[in-house]
Amino acid sequence: MVKHYVGSEVGQLRSVLLHYDSLAFERLTPSNCHELLFDDVLSVTKAAEEHQQFAGILEQQGVNVLYLNQLLGDTLAIPEAREWLFNQQLSDFRLGASLASSIKSWLNELPQDVIAKYLIGGLAFKEIPDQYFKPLFDSYDWEHFILKPLPNHLFTRDTSCWIYNGVSINPMAKAVRRRESNNLKAIYRWHPLFASQEFNYYLGNESVNYDNSTIEGGDVLVIGRGAVLIGLSERTSPEGIEALSRALFRTGQAEKVVVLELPKDRACMHLDTVLTQLNVDVFSVYPAVINENTRAWTLTPGVGDGLQVKEERNYREAIMSALSLSDIKIITTGGDIYGQEREQWNDANNVLTIRPGVVIGYECNTLTNEKYTEAGIEVLSFAGEQLGRGRGGARCMSCPIERDGI
Known part of the structure; x- marks a missing residue:
């Protein structure tokens, strides 16, 4: 049984949530990729091979790998969960009552894994059988999507993040990613792996309009010893940080939250792309x-219920104080300023630590990987030429469910 506890960023990783779905990437095109937050289309076959390499390394290292699409399919076998998800993803207000009702009827006749595939990979109007296409006004473009694909589900770290004995189902900053949260809400609420377990919900387990309070898991680092490091970034707002911090303190799951300010820039959209x-x-x-x-x-x-806020002299002192360390070692991105910029863009800093001093990252970042090796860090590398086009590395593509503390 998986223990739902993440006590650090570097303790032994024991269970992790991954996702890869070919359908969503088959529907990523030059005309919609930017809207869907990708810089380019990718080779679906090569990306799948790269992701299999990543998952294979984790399994070889003894990590239990869970897959989001499989968990979602299992969850859809539960009638209450299926009804809730349909009402969230295919509501009367999204589609109109006539069309919503007819599509739900059609989906209910399909196997649960096929429903999960559509909820993640997208559903086009032309895929709906004629007898179930019953809008009030037949004025739809059949080439368009009734549900847009969710290729960013690949980055399981962002949508939900486990922090000590609890989870935040995150209010996402970008509209095209907000449906992802509903899939995770259903999994954590109804799937047998989670439904019978006790853990805290920090954000996302209620019907609340979070408005400006956005937060994404790539900005949240569980650095251990009761401390959490959060990036104030393009995707994570001051209001989101305050909401999560209050929940962490209220549940007693954290004692300190260290906040680092980042430029509001896609190149460093999350803290874990630069640290x-x-x-x-x-x-x-x-x-x-x-x-x-x-x-x-x-x-x-x-x-x-108040918060105390102290501005620190610099980020190093803030981290050292939070972890009760007298010093920390900093390894900078490899190369000169041009090489550093290229390798940061290719997620050289976005590595997944699976145990102290052992990380997984893209093999293309040779300059940074060499610096890691020289510093005594073991790098387990895999190809990421295609996967990196979504601007995310090994850490972005993994959501730890169980990890030891330090």
Whole structure:
């Protein structure tokens, strides 16, 4: 049985959630890829092979790999869960009552794994059998999607993140990713792997309009010892950080939240694209973004429901204080300023630590990988030429469910 607890970024990784769906990528085209937050289309076959390499490394290292699409299919076998998901993804207000009712009737006749495939890979108007296409006004373009594909489900880290003994189902910043949260809500609420377990919900387990309070898991690093590191970024707002911090303190699952300010830029959309933890006292950073000028704050519980906020002198001191360390080692992205920019763009800093001093990353980032090796960090590499086109590396593509503390 999986224990739903993530105590650090670098303790032994025991169970992780991954996802790859060919249908969503088959429907990624030059005309819609930017809308769907990809820089380009990718080779579906090669991307699948790369993802299999990634999953294979994890399994070889003894990590239990769970797959989102399989969990979603299992969840859809539960009538209550299926009804809830249909009402969320195919509501009367999204489709109109006439069309919503007829499509739900059709989907209910399909196997659960096929329904999951459509909920993730997208559903085009032309795929609906004629007898079930019953809109009030027949004015639809049959080439368009009734449900857009969700290729960003590939990045399982963002939609939900486990922090100590609890999970945040995150209010996503981009509209094209918000449907992803409903799939995770259903899995965590009804799937037998989670339904019988006790854990905290920080955000996302209620029908709330989070408005400006957006947060994504790529900005959340569980650095251990009761501390959490969060990036104030393009995708994670001050309001989102406050909401998550209050929930962490209210449940007693964290004692400190350290916040680092990032540029509001797609090149460093999340904290984990410019900083990750490789060992208890070793961090990888992209120095053009994370440096002595990076503003940092520490949040701690205040009186009652209040928060105490302290601006730190620099990010290093903030992290050292949070982890009770006298020093930390910083490994910068490899190469000169041009090489560093190229390798950061290819997610050289976005590595997944599977145990202290052992990380998984893309093999194309040779300059940074060499620096990791020289510093005593073992790099298990895999091809990422296609997967990297969504601007995410091994950490982005993994959501730890169970990991030891430090």
